[in-house]
Each structure stands twice: as structure tokens, then as C-alpha cells.
Amino acid sequence: MLLSVVVLLPAVVGLVLVAVPRLxxxxxxxTWLATTLVVAGLVAWTWWGFDPGGGVQYDVKVPWIPTVxxxxxxxxxxxxxxxxx
Amino acid sequence: MSGAPAEDPLALLPEAALLxxxxxGLLLGLWTPQSRQRRVAVVVxxxxxxxxxxxxxxxxxxxxxxFSGTWSxxxxxxxxxxxxxxxxxxxxxxxxxxxxxxxxxxxxxxxxTFVALGADVLAASDDALMLVAGFLLASVPAYAxxxxxxxxxxxxxxxxxxxxxxxxxVVLLVGVVALVLATGTTSWAAVGETITTAPRAVVAxxxxxxxxxxxxxxxxxxxxxxxPDLAAGTPPAVAALLTTVAKLGALVALWRLVTGPFAEVPGxxxxxxxxxxxxxxxxxxxxxxxxxxxxxxxxxxxxSQVGYLLMPVAVAGTTALAEPALLVYLAAYAVxxxxxxxxxxxxxxxxxxxxxxxxxxxxxxxxxxxLVCLLGLVGTPPTxxxxxxxxxxxxxxxxxAPWLAVVAVVNTLVSLAYYLRWIAPAVxxxxxxxxxxxxxxxxxxGPGVAAxxxxxxAAVSLVLGVAAGAAVAA
Amino acid sequence: MLFVACxxxxxxxxxxxxxxAALFLLLExxxxxxxxxxxLILFFLFFDLSxxxxxLVISGWGHGDRQRSALMFFLYTFLGSLAxxxxxxxxxxxxxxxxxxxxxxxxxxxxxxxxxxxxxVLLAVGIGLAVKTPTVPFHSWLPxxxxxxxxxxxxxxxxxxxxxxxxxxxxxAMPLLPDAWQRWAGVVIVVGVAGVLWGALVALAQTDVKRMIAYTSVNHMGYVLLSLGAVGYTTAExxxxxxxxxxxxxxxxxxxxxxxxxxxxxxxxxSRGGTYAFDRWGGLARPAPVLATLLVVAALGSLGLPGLSGxxxxxxxxxxxxxxxxxxxxxxxxGILLTAGLLLRALQRLLxxxxxxxxxxxxxxxxxxxxxxxxxPLLALSVLVGLVPVVLLGVVGPAANTLxxxxxx
Numbered sequence: 001m002l003l004s005v006v007v008l009l010p011a012v013v014g015l016v017l018v019a020v021p022r023l024x025x026x027x028x029x030x031t032w033l034a035t036t037l038v039v040a041g042l043v044a045w046t047w048w049g050f051d052p053g054g055g056v057q058y059d060v061k062v063p064w065i066p067t068v069x070x071x072x073x074x075x076x077x078x079x080x081x082x083x084x085x
Numbered sequence: 086m087s088g089a090p091a092e093d094p095l096a097l098l099p100e101a102a103l104l105x106x107x108x109x110g111l112l113l114g115l116w117t118p119q120s121r122q123r124r125v126a127v128v129v130x131x132x133x134x135x136x137x138x139x140x141x142x143x144x145x146x147x148x149x150x151x152f153s154g155t156w157s158x159x160x161x162x163x164x165x166x167x168x169x170x171x172x173x174x175x176x177x178x179x180x181x182x183x184x185x186x187x188x189x190x191x192x193x194x195x196x197x198t199f200v201a202l203g204a205d206v207l208a209a210s211d212d213a214l215m216l217v218a219g220f221l222l223a224s225v226p227a228y229a230x231x232x233x234x235x236x237x238x239x240x241x242x243x244x245x246x247x248x249x250x251x252x253x254x255v256v257l258l259v260g261v262v263a264l265v266l267a268t269g270t271t272s273w274a275a276v277g278e279t280i281t282t283a284p285r286a287v288v289a290x291x292x293x294x295x296x297x298x299x300x301x302x303x304x305x306x307x308x309x310x311x312x313p314d315l316a317a318g319t320p321p322a323v324a325a326l327l328t329t330v331a332k333l334g335a336l337v338a339l340w341r342l343v344t345g346p347f348a349e350v351p352g353x354x355x356x357x358x359x360x361x362x363x364x365x366x367x368x369x370x371x372x373x374x375x376x377x378x379x380x381x382x383x384x385x386x387x388x389s390q391v392g393y394l395l396m397p398v399a400v401a402g403t404t405a406l407a408e409p410a411l412l413v414y415l416a417a418y419a420v421x422x423x424x425x426x427x428x429x430x431x432x433x434x435x436x437x438x439x440x441x442x443x444x445x446x447x448x449x450x451x452x453x454x455x456l457v458c459l460l461g462l463v464g465t466p467p468t469x470x471x472x473x474x475x476x477x478x479x480x481x482x483x484x485x486a487p488w489l490a491v492v493a494v495v496n497t498l499v500s501l502a503y504y505l506r507w508i509a510p511a512v513x514x515x516x517x518x519x520x521x522x523x524x525x526x527x528x529x530x531g532p533g534v535a536a537x538x539x540x541x542x543a544a545v546s547l548v549l550g551v552a553a554g555a556a557v558a559a
Numbered sequence: 560m561l562f563v564a565c566x567x568x569x570x571x572x573x574x575x576x577x578x579x580a581a582l583f584l585l586l587e588x589x590x591x592x593x594x595x596x597x598x599l600i601l602f603f604l605f606f607d608l609s610x611x612x613x614x615l616v617i618s619g620w621g622h623g624d625r626q627r628s629a630l631m632f633f634l635y636t637f638l639g640s641l642a643x644x645x646x647x648x649x650x651x652x653x654x655x656x657x658x659x660x661x662x663x664x665x666x667x668x669x670x671x672x673x674x675x676x677x678x679x680v681l682l683a684v685g686i687g688l689a690v691k692t693p694t695v696p697f698h699s700w701l702p703x704x705x706x707x708x709x710x711x712x713x714x715x716x717x718x719x720x721x722x723x724x725x726x727x728x729x730x731x732a733m734p735l736l737p738d739a740w741q742r743w744a745g746v747v748i749v750v751g752v753a754g755v756l757w758g759a760l761v762a763l764a765q766t767d768v769k770r771m772i773a774y775t776s777v778n779h780m781g782y783v784l785l786s787l788g789a790v791g792y793t794t795a796e797x798x799x800x801x802x803x804x805x806x807x808x809x810x811x812x813x814x815x816x817x818x819x820x821x822x823x824x825x826x827x828x829x830s831r832g833g834t835y836a837f838d839r840w841g842g843l844a845r846p847a848p849v850l851a852t853l854l855v856v857a858a859l860g861s862l863g864l865p866g867l868s869g870x871x872x873x874x875x876x877x878x879x880x881x882x883x884x885x886x887x888x889x890x891x892x893x894g895i896l897l898t899a900g901l902l903l904r905a906l907q908r909l910l911x912x913x914x915x916x917x918x919x920x921x922x923x924x925x926x927x928x929x930x931x932x933x934x935x936p937l938l939a940l941s942v943l944v945g946l947v948p949v950v951l952l953g954v955v956g957p958a959a960n961t962l963x964x965x966x967x968x
Contacts, residue, residue: 006591006595007588007591007592007595008588008592009588010584010585010587010588010591011584011585011587011588011589013584014580014581014582014583014584014585014588015581017580017581017584018578018581031580032580032583032584035584036584036587039587039591456611460611465607465608465611466600466603466604466607466608467604467608471604475600475644475648478644478645478648479648479651479652482648482649482652483652490645490648491645494641494642494644494645497641498634498637498638498641501633501634501637502634505630505633505634509618509626509629509630512615512618512619513618513626
């Protein structure tokens with residue numbers, strides 16, 4: 001769940017930013033900054049809670065097209081943790 | 086009609102709804118003053134929606150045939166019975182903006198409904214004569230629809246369509262006669278049993294005739310010549326209708342042909358279709374590349390899309406992935422194509438891509454929806470056509486024609502080039518013009534309605550892309 | 560972190576800030592999603608969307624010949640993603656039972672008994688990812704895209720989007736096609752080394768700061784590929800190969816931090832004078848000392864000075880590959896020398912000597928607080944990793960071991 005929030009939060013905020021009419025420019029910029037900081041913080045938190053020897057963690061799998069076994073499957077492994085820095 | 090084993094009038098309820106809607110619309114329109122003919126459009130749209138709603142529950146039922154095995158009720162037919170009326174409804178809404186106040190307004194709506202009915206019949210027919218009926222139903226109303234615009238281009242489009250359609254009709258009948266000569270029956274099921282013992286030349290003639298006519302309705306190479314002129318010479322709504330709805334029926338009918346009667350025929354049925362598919366894709370894309378007119382560009386793009394749609398038909402017999410791939414892509418294509426034509430309708434005065442970009446520059450959401458629809462036609466995730474393309478490529482690779490998948494991938498890339506030629510100026514123009522923050526009054530209702538349809542199609546395309554799981558499981 | 564930096568950077572006046580912010584947030588989601596996805600279709604979805612978002616950023620906020628560069632970027636990388644799609648379908652079709660799930664595919668790699676098909680699938684996946692990484696010879700979209708993109712766009716492009724390509728290799732190509740990877744590891748190594756050398760050589764010849772940095776990106780990604788190829792050489796022991804794998808990941812991180820910082824700093828040049836050309840700037844150390852310091856730190860890190868993350872990465876890459884493919888490693892060292900030379904020369908031309916300014920600019924302001932706030936954390940992280948690498952390696956080490964195991968099957 002946390003992972004899905006981390007991944008999708010920026011897009012949701014982005015959508016809100018374009019959908020709300022008459023948003024002052026400064027508000028938009030600061031919202032953007034705030035969102036990225038929040039996401040970075042969440043990523044740091046997942047990194048903190050990550051056990052290096054534990055393989056795949058924070059696993060979420062929601063079946064999408066069952067007949068071909070495509071699913072919304074996100075998880076945290078060591079490599080992406082680093083790539084997120 | 087008595088005593089025959091599987092006779093179930095209720096199975097034809099969706100078609101009955103369409104027919105009732107058409108007739109009611111016509112009668113209503115005859116007694117309505119010119120200025121109030123909007124109510125006919127309402128009736129027609131309601132009938133289409135009702136028809137789709139009636140057909141939807143039947144999607145998950147087991148396959149069966151009714152009326153002495155001439156009409157098939159299964160997932161493939163069901164998909165067309167749901168998607169075709171919905172696409173027609175959208176097209177009628179689009180049409181309303183273009184033909185409002187026209188002397189032939191009622192007739193146009195009614196004819197559109199008949200085309201939808203024809204598509205239904207084509208998709209569900211399990212019998213050669215039923216197929217002929219469906220073909221005629223789908224194409225004859227189109228003659229008049231093609232000539233909606235009574236200018237030089239409209240006349241050219243109508244004439245080309247009429248002549249080619251008449252030729253196709255004759256070829257179809259020749260094919261059917263040959264089939265009867267060869268096998269002694271018109272029902273697909275019975276033909277499938279006796280075809281292996283029939284004389285090969287006659288069977289070949291039958292196949293070419295029937296398939297040729299169906300390819301004409303679908304707008305595939307080598308009988309595609311009517312498509313670009315029709316797309317350019319008719320209002321966008323009519324072009325959307327004729328390049329989408331009739332195609333749905335024709336493609337499912339072709340699929341039925343390949344998997345039913347001609348399944349046992351050794352030789353090149355699958356390969357022939359594959360070659361046609363490759364030719365359509367390539368020719369459509371290559372011809373679209375130099376286009377500067379949005380409608381002609383879309384016309385050629387529909388030719389290439391038929392190529393992708395024919396891929397699962399080519400491998401229909403050899404892999405289980407083909408049927409769901411075809412159906413998903415059909416639904417996805419219908420929505421996205423109507424959306425693309427709606428985009429054209431949203432900027433009605435645009436004769437070239439540059440003019441379209443200028444006209445749409447002040448409406449950034451229109452450009453966004455166009456982006457979604459055109460990238461959708463290319464197959465960018467998460468649109469519906471992406472799911473369709475993945476399914477179709479997988480089916481082709483699995484069905485023993487991986488070369489076809491590679492050709493399709495190359496063609497997808499080529500198609501991106503001309504879609505980008507539409508997107509890029511539009512995006513660039515939007516950046517240049519500051520978007521208005523206040524809601525701007527649409528200059529007249531037409532483009533506003535078209536824009537509404539465009540946004541709806543873009544949204545549905547995205548939703549379908551995400552919800553494809555349910556669709557495929559069904 | 561990079562996205563935070565870009566957000567801080569763009570706090571200054573930007574045209575159409577709402578859309579700008581929204582697009583970058585969308586980009587962030589696509590990148591995060593690609594890294595987190597464990598399903599091939601999901602991976603591809605985010606992968607493709609990142610192309611669309613980046614196209615819009617370049618065409619909307621770039622400069623120079625931005626429409627054309629953006630289009631070229633879109634077409635080229637889309638071609639790559641289509642090749643990747645073919646490869647994904649190939650993987651799907653080869654799996655038993657049919658699945659797109661990466662975890663399941665890794666547990667039972669497809670096409671084990673059909674080396675030709677496995678090779679073809681790897682080719683498709685490889686080409687797709689190679690275009691994105693980018694590797695020689697699929698790199699020609701990178702310089703124009705970088706030159707004409709806005710500073711924050713370039714930073715994200717280099718820092719994150721390129722990693723999508725290399726991450727794809729680590730996540731998809733290697734664990735899911737182990738035999739094919741082993742068999743073709745030689746090709747990967749050659750491509751990597753070619754990238755190292757080509758990137759450095761062409762960067763030497765550049766007259767434009769941004770293009771030069773762009774080519775150093777090609778150079779750095781070459782190291783990653785070299786070490787990933789070394790992992791596939793099962794004739795060598797597992798220990799050095801794990802070091803190589805760790806090096807690859809560290810290089811990915813380090814490159815992101817350092818090159819991101821470099822691009823943001825290049826953006827400073829653009830905002831002050833509107834040009835990136837070397838001969839239009841000179842002697843900036845005196846009027847803009849902070850800028851000079853930051854530039855020096857970033858450049859030194861990029862060439863691999865000990866104390867910064869670049870050194871840790873390159874050291875691991877080279878020592879790991881030395882054990883497996885000594886010749887290639889030695890050639891790659893040449894690359895380091897070349898990079899050192901070109902970066903030092905760039906520093907010299909920009910910072911020392913007489914003051915040269917583009918016409919019309921009479922005062923070169925030093926980095927503002929905002930720009931400082933954006934760039935400094937990136938460099939600080941790089942220093943942290945350089946001085947205390949265990950922070951990073953503790954997490955990456957076990958994963959690298961797993962990768963080596965998976966690829967050795």
C-alpha cells in the first residue's frame with residue numbers, strides 16, 4: 001500500500017494541479033516541491049525499514065488481466081531502493 | 086419457422102430494438118417540423134443504447150446458434166452487438182452537430198441505425214445468405230450516408246463507394262453461389278463438414294468472393310480505395326461511422342469464416358489473410374505519411390488499423406489467444422477511432438493539420454484528448470488499443486506468424502510518425518498561446534459537442550485500457 | 560532526490576508553472592512506477608509514459624530547436640520501447656504457465672531449452688533497453704535532446720530516465736534470460752567498452768557544455784554495461800562478479816546524482832547568458848566562486864576522484880571486471896583517463912583565465928540560494944557515498960549477490 005502511494009501520489013497531485021482552475025503560480029510551484037519532498041521522505045522511510053537480506057518486500061499484487069496473468073504488481077527490492085535515492 | 090429446434094426470438098432482442106428505433110425515428114421524423122428534428126436523434130440514440138444494453142448480458146453466455154443455425158450468439162457477436170450500437174450512438178451525437186437543420190436530417194439518423202443493424206447481422210451470421218443480407222444492410226444505407234455532403238468531394242466519395250460496393254456485392258453473390266455449388270448448403274456448419282471433399286477451384290472462388298466482399302466492408306487492401314475519399318468527403322461523423330461500425334461486423338464475419346467453414350481447408354487461408362493484413366498495414370501507413378489533411382490522414386490510418394485487426398484473424402485457427410485479442414482490439418479501436426474523428430469535428434474549419442493546430446490552440450484540453458486518442462491509436466499504454474496491440478502481437482507470435490508481429494511493430498513505429506505530425510504542431514501551438522483560465526464560451530454548439538464526444542472517447546479509451554481484465558475474462 | 564532538486568530549481572519563474580509542475584510530477588510517477596513494477600506490462604506502461612511526459616517537457620519548456628529534438632527523442636525512444644514490447648511478448652510466450660509476472664518468470668526462466676529463441680528475445684529486449692540507456696550505437700537521440708531541453712528536464716533525463724534502461728537490464732534481461740545473457744555477455748561487454756571510449760572521445764571534441772555532459776553520460780552508462788556483461792561471464796568466480804554488479808548499481812546512483820547536478824549547473828550558465836558554448840564563457844571562478852566550487856566538485860566526482868561516489872563506482876566496476884574480462888577492463892581504464900582529461904579541460908576553460916562573457920551580459924551573478932539548495936544536496940549525497948560507501952553498499956550488496964546467482968543459472 002505504501003508503495004502504491006509513493007508511486008502514484010505525484011501523478012495524482014499533478015492531475016489536481018492541472019484540473020483546478022485559477023491556481024496561482026506560486027501555489028503550484030510550492031505544491032510541487034512539497035510533493036517531491038513528501039515522496040522522498042516516504043522513500044527514505046521504506047529504505048529505513050528495508051531488510052537487505054529479506055528479498056522482496058512491501059509487496060502488492062492486484063490481478064489485472066487474469067487470463068494472461070498480468071497484474072499490478074509492485075514491490076520494493078534493493079535495486080530500486082537505490083535508484084530512487 | 087415452426088418446429089425448428091433452436092428458435093428463440095428473444096435472442097434477437099437487441100436487433101429488434103435497433104429496428105424499432107429506426108422505424109420509430111423515421112415515422113417521428115416524417116411528422117416533425119424541420120427545426121425540431123433533434124427528437125429523432127434522441128430516439129435513435131436511445132434505441133442504440135437500449136440495443137447495447139440488451140446485448141450486454143449475452144456476452145458471457147455459452148455460445149449457441151438460433152434460427153436453424155443461421156444466427157450465432159456468442160462472445161464475438163456479442164461484442165459487436167454491444168460496441169456497434171454504442172459507436173453509432175456516438176456518431177449520431179456527432180452527426181447532430183453537422184446536419185442540424187439539413188433537409189435530410191431524419192433520414193441520416195435512420196440510415197446510421199441501419200448500418201449498425203447491418204454490422205450486427207454480419208457479425209452474427211452463421212449462414213451465407215444471412216451474410217449477404219448483413220452485407221447489404223451495412224452497405225446500402227452507406228451509399229446515401231456517403232453523399233451527405235452535396236459538394237464535389239461528397240459526390241465523388243458517394244460514387245466511389247457505391248460503385249465499389251456494387252462490385253463487392255456481385256463478387257459476394259458469386260462467391261456464395263460457388264459455395265453452394267461446391268458444398269450444396271449455405272450454413273457455415275454444414276459447409277465446414279463437406280468442404281474438404283468439394284472441388285478445390287470452386288472452393289477457392291467461393292473463399293475469394295466472400296472474403297473479398299468482407300474485406301471491402303472492412304476497408305482493407307486491395308479493396309480500400311473508397312476509404313480515403315470517403316473520409317475526406319463526408320462529415321467526420323459519417324466517416325467515423327462508416328470506418329468503424331461496418332468494419333466491426335465485417336471483421337467478425339471474416340473471423341467466423343476462417344474458424345468455421347474454411348478451417349479444414351488445407352493451404353493458405355491463414356497465410357492469405359496474413360498477407361492482406363501486412364499489406365493493409367504497410368500501405369495504409371505509407372500513404373498516410375505525406376497527408377496534410379486530418380480527415381484523409383485518419384482515413385489511411387483506418388486502413389492500417391484494419392491490418393492490425395486482421396492479424397488475429399490470420400492466426401485464428403492456431404491459437405486460443407486470437408479470439409480475445411480480436412474482440413479487445415475491436416472495442417478499443419472503435420472507441421479510439423470515433424474519438425479521433427470527433428477531434429476533427431471539434432475544429433470544423435480546419436483543412437490541414439496546421440490549421441487544426443491553430444484552431445485548437447486555445448483549447449488545451451482538446452489537444453490533450455487528441456493526444457490520448459492518437460497515441461491510443463498507436464498503442465501507447467495505458468490506452469485500450471495498447472492492450473489490444475499486446476494481445477494481437479502475442480496471438481500472432483504464438484500462432485506461428487511471428488514475422489507478422491515484427492511487421493506490425495515496424496508499422497506501429499511508422500504510424501507514430503504521422504500521428505506525431507498532427508500532435509506536434511498542436512502541442513507547439515498550445516504552448517505558444519496562453520490557455521485561458523476562464524471558461525470560454527464555445528463559438529457555436531457544434532465544436533463544443535464534438536469536443537465533448539472527443540473527451541468522452543479519450544476517457545473511455547483510458548478506462549478500457551485499465552479495465553481490460555474484466556473485458557478479456559468475459 | 561533528483562525530483563526534489565528539480566522542484567527547488569523551478570521555484571524561480573517558469574512559464575506555465577502549473578502544467579510544468581504537473582508534468583514533472585507525472586514523470587516522477589512514471590519513474591517510480593518503473594522501478595517498483597514487478598509485472599512486465601506494468602513496467603512497460605510506466606516506461607512508455609515516461610517517454611510521453613519527457614517529450615512534452617522538452618517541447619514545452621526547452622529552447623533552441625526544441626520541437627525537432629523532442630520529436631526525435633520521442634520517435635527514437637519509442638522505437639526502442641516497441642522492440643522492448645516484442646521482447647516482453649517473447650518472454651510471455653515462452654513462459655510455462657503463461658505469465659507477465661516478473662517474479663514468476665525469474666523463478667522459472669522462459670525458453671531454457673531453446674537457445675535461438677532466447678537469443679532473439681534477448682536481442683529484442685536488449686535493443687529496446689539499449690536505446691533508452693543509451694548505448695552505442697543507439698545514442699544519437701541523447702545529445703540533441705539534452706541540448707534543447709530545459710535544465711531541470713535534462714537533469715531528470717540523465718539522472719533518472721537513463722537508469723530506466725539499465726534497471727531494465729538488471730530486472731528483466733538478466734534474471735529472466737540467464738543462459739542467453741551468459742552466451743552474449745561478450746557482446747554486452749564490447750558495447751559497454753565502446754560506449755566508454757566513444758562517449759569520452761566525442762565529449763572531448765564538443766564545444767558546448769551540455770553536449771559534452773551528455774556524452775559523458777554515454778561514457779558512464781558504458782561502465783554499467785561493462786560490469787553487467789562481466790556478471791554474465793560465468794567462467795570467472797562469483798566474488799568479483801558480485802563486486803562488478805555492485806559497481807553497476809553504484810554507478811547508476813552516482814551518475815544520477817553527479818550528472819544531474821552538472822546539468823542543473825549548466826542551466827545556471829543558460830539562465831545567465833543564454834548559451835552553452837565553451838568559447839562564450841571563461842574565467843568564471845572570480846565572479847562566481849560558489850558556482851565554480853560546485854562545478855569542480857561535480858566534475859571531479861564525474862571523473863572518479865576518490866572521496867566522491869564516482870570513484871567507488873568505477874573502482875568496483877573495474878576491479879570486478881578485471882577478474883572476469885581483464886582486457887576490457889584495461890581498455891575501460893583508458894576511458895577514465897580520457898574523461899579526466901576532458902573534464903579538467905572544461906573546468907579550465909570555464910573557470911580560469913580571462914573573464915569571457917557572452918555579449919550583452921555584464922554581470923555574472925553567482926548561484927542563487929535556490930540553485931544552491933537544489934544542487935548542493937545532490938553533491939552532498941555523492942560525497943556521503945564516496946566517503947561512507949557502506950551506507951549504500953549495505954543495501955546493494957545482497958541484491959548484487961542475488962543477481963549474480965540468478966544470472967548464473
